[in-house]
Amino acid sequence: MQTPEQPVLRDIVLVGGGHSHVGVLKRFAMKPVPGVRLTLIARDTHTPYSGMLPGYVAGHYSYDEVHIDLRRLAEFAGARFFHDEAVGIDRDSQRVLCRNRPPVAYDLLSINIGSAPRLADVEGADQHALPVKPIRDFNARWLALLERVRQHRGPMSIAVVGAGAGGVELMLALQYRLRNELRAQGKDPRQLQFHLFDAESTLLPTHNRRVRQRMADVLDDRQIQCHFGDPVVRVSASQLHTAGGSSQAVDETLWVTQAGGPAWLASTGLALNNDGFIRTRDTLQTESDDRIFAAGDIADMTHYPREKAGVFAVRQGMPLARNLARAALGEPLRPFRPQARWLALISTGDQYAIASRGNVSLAGRWVWRWKDRIDRTFMARFNDLPAMAEESGAADTRAAASEEDAAQAISAVAMRCGGCGAKVGSTVLSRALDRIRPVDRDDVLVGLHSPDDAAIVAVPPGKASVQTIDFFRAFVDDPYVFGRIAANHSLGDIFAMGADAQTATAVATVPSGVESKVEELVYQMMSGAVDVLNAAGCALVGGHTGEGRELALGFAVNGLVDPAQALRKDGLRPGDALILTKPLGTGTLFAAYPRLKTRGRWIDNALEQMQLSNQRGARCLIEHGAHACTDVTGFGLLGHLVEMTRPSGVDVTLDLSALPLLDGAEETLAEGILSSLQPANVRLRRALRNQQAMAAHPRYPILFDPQTAGGLLAGVPADQAEACVEALRERGYPQAAIIGTVTESGDDLAPVGLVASA
Structure with missing residues (x-):
């Protein structure tokens, strides 16, 4: 993710990843507007280019050749990517209503969602x-x-x-x-x-x-x-x-x-035509609301009606981007007039095409080759993305904010206090927290429901308190998703010990900025976190939020466990099977992501796994007699395995071929893209008995890859292992696997041996 150099003053939200919006993203990547933040809300990470879809059906193109990777393009443009679906607009509060997340605030909104079947x-x-x-x-x-x-x-x-x-x-x-x-x-x-x-x-x-x-x-x-x-x-x-x-x-x-247009547009109050498409003026603003724009198939330009064709959506991309930038800066907008005649290249499936423009008609295989060249050139603009220079966009001095905005920016960043003066304002914080609802627990005597200097929490008889803390900076631009992952990661140690989560106290740093933007950021992040905490039955009871250069979040979590039944790292026994519940690879993938070396679906899958709670997995392991357990996080698989083998007094044999990996992790490892923490983790290679012989294996580097919200690593009796893996997969851990065996401690000081079964 990219950290802006100045506070956010205006939020432009793009709903839908259609042809016009990919043009907007590319334009803002080349000419960003200081103080303006783009957010793309899209249900799908890979958006198809309609001009190449028949060629894909005919078998002439692969899936990736006809799809634009929206997550990657958004990262290139410095825009936030929210993987969700818009289902409404609250125009009074200027928020986009989404299917699976809190509403998203906007100053300017653009809609490019195509059409829906009637x-x-x-x-x-x-x-x-x-x-x-x-x-x-x-x-x-x-x-x-x-x-x-x-x-x-x-x-x-x-x-x-x-x-x-x-x-x-x-x-x-x-x-x-x-x-x-x-x-x-x-x-x-x-x-x-x-x-x-x-x-x-x-x-x-x-x-x-x-x-x-x-x-x-x-x-x-x-x-x-x-x-x-x-x-x-x-x-x-x-x-x-x-x-x-x-x-x-x-x-x-x-x-x-x-x-026609999707049904939810009818409830927005925007002017629609008889087919449910949004009526727009020449500036691409909606007739009903100057703050909302529309383009592509979903838009009906009142003065220039045109048939629904991808060529118009593509042509609207640049004028839409310019007018969004002008609107954000308070400048007059420019009208757009679509062409009266356009070139249509209609393919016939067999690498033959017919050209149509006005009264002109041409046909032949050479026309298909012409179309193919045009289509591939178009797609290259959005998929073949160059590495951005450090000062990218700084040359666009035209985009300097207005005097009022500039003064607001200065007041937002100048003379920031340290110490307790670096706290986020109480009004901002209370407004954000008032919008979330932590779960209620009878054993929380004093918490957010009755704020005081500290929380008071009862420990039931026969239970022991389990305490842990985790904290890390944001690595993804979606604060809601980041909040979910941060909470999930922090709960991992509690579940790994066989405990139930009880309470959590948050610690966060938030970049300074305009109060309304800071409030919205805190709300989005803490909404995600509280969703996860509530699902785990864990009450948020307090916390501290301060200003910092980067967004970061962590939690001190308390849990409850019967001391006699607690799972520990030192319980491995010879004969146990080693089970890993979730795939590896978050370190290498999120090192590759800002370099534009990943596919959007790889990141989608990784984020989904990082939001998958270990709670059900821990219960399943306990039901199948697990003797020891830990969660795999920053020290990587080998680091956490060493933490288990040495105090347990055992050795293990690890099967590299059996290790489950996240989609794309093998590809990024092969390119040598590693987490910044990897070199520190590699120092543990001395714990490997045969590391020199196995170092050339393509999965060898994954042993040292630091994980965020990783899976559980457990020792389970061998006669229960297969049933345990099957049960884990049924409970939502599809890549759970037996990755090795526990043996008696040998004479070699290195406790971990490597094999590759396939």
């Missing part, structure tokens, strides 16, 4: 048709359809409803790919029959006559049966029914028509 308008379509839009959902549906075709025996009929350019391209790509799949399996491709439906009587009605004729010839040559001028009014499991009374037997139906 399947409910046609009886049975929502149950039996496969919608192509929103495009972000299409990949999973397409892969499922591909697998069904591969497994199908006998004749099969596939229909596409919608004969615009997108529907025609999809139909031809589907036919090309699916028939090739059957040929590869030694089946007759003629078993597949294809039908194209549209309510319009004319194919490609927005294109010129020669384009329509060329495409009609292609469809005829490919033996695709066309049903035009008779709208589909009902869809059943095996048939399409039209308004004219005809029906057609089909096995699969894809829907490429009747798209």
Whole structure:
């Protein structure tokens, strides 16, 4: 994550990762505006480029070639990436309502979420048709359809409803790919029959006559049966029914028509057109609210209505970015006028394409190669990202804040106090904490519900108090997710000892800034933390928040345990199996992340694992007779294993091939990208009996990789190990694995031996 050099004065929130917003991110990466922070809220980390989607379906491109990595692009742009879905807007409080997190505050908001299918308008379509839009959902549906075709025996009929350019391209790509799949399996491709439906009587009605004729010839040559001028009014499991009374037997139906805006927009009070799209002025501001912008398919430019085509969304990216920057700086906005004519390159699935612009029509394989070159060049702008210079963006002196903003910035950073004067203001803190609700516990006698100088907590008879503390700086730009991970990490030691969490006291540092921004940051971070603490039954009872250059958070956590049943590190026994509940690799992945050397889905997966509580895992290990346990964190797997073997008086044999790894960790290790803590952890290699022989193994470096909110490492009786792993996987730890065995202590001073079983 990137730490801004000056306080945040304006928050621009981008909802959706469409073609316009990727342009905004790239523009702000090249020309950032001091004091302005971008936040992208997107349900999907990888957003597809619609122009290459038919080529992906046809098999000409890989998944990554047709998707823009939004998390990586946001990191490049210095923007925060919130992996969530917007479900509403509270315009009065200027907040975006999200599905799985607290509302996100904005000063300016831009919406670029594409369109959604209106399947409910046609009886049975929502149950039996496969919608192509929103495009972000299409990949999973397409892969499922591909697998069904591969497994199908006998004749099969596939229909596409919608004969615009997108529907025609999809139909031809589907036919090309699916028939090739059957040929590869030694089946007759003629078993597949294809039908194209549209309510319009004319194919490609927005294109010129020669384009329509060329495409009609292609469809005829490919033996695709066309049903035009008779709208589909009902869809059943095996048939399409039209308004004219005809029906057609089909096995699969894809829907490429009747798209509109998502239902939640209706509750925002924004002016919408009849299809539910947001009405915008020439500045791309909404007609209803100067603080909200819209672009791409979701926008309907009142003075310049255009068909829904990716070319317009792409062209809106730069003017949208400029007007967002101007609005943030209080400057007059500039109108945007979309082109009246545009180039459309319509592919036919078999590396052949038809060009259409006004009255011009061209066709051939050379047109497909032209389209391919244009598409790849476009994608390279967003996926082939250069390393940013240290002073990137400083040259944009035009973006100096207004006098009022500059004065506000100076007052926010000048003469910051030390000592107790560095505390975050009590008003800011109390407002933020008033919005969260820690769990209530009867054994908390004095806590946040009745604040005092310290908390008072009762320890029940027969229980002992377990105490631990953890603290670290933020490594991800989403404060809510960071708060969740910080709390989860701090609870790890409690669960590793077989204890139940009781109370937590927070310690945080927050960068100085404008009060409203600091309050929102504290609220987001502590909301995430309290969600995790509450789920664990752990009451937040107090804490301390001070100013610092970087965002950081930690917790002193108290737990309760029956002393006779506590799990300790020194209980390993010869014959035990070593079990690890979660995969390794957070150190190398988050060293690679700011260098733009990861894929967004790798980071998504890592963050998901880091938010996975060890509570259920600990209970499962106890149920299967675990003799010893610890959580794997900063010292890495080897460091924590040494902490177990030496006091237990045993040796272990560790199987490198059995170690579970996070997606992408092997790739970043292979590039030599290591955590800054790795060199200190490597000093423990003297604990390895055969480290010289095994040092060349590709997984060797993972032994020293520091983990954040890592899994549990436990010694379990061998006869319980397989059942324990199976139970762990059923309880939400899919990569839990047996990684080694415990043996009697030998003569060698090094307690850990390495093998590679595969």
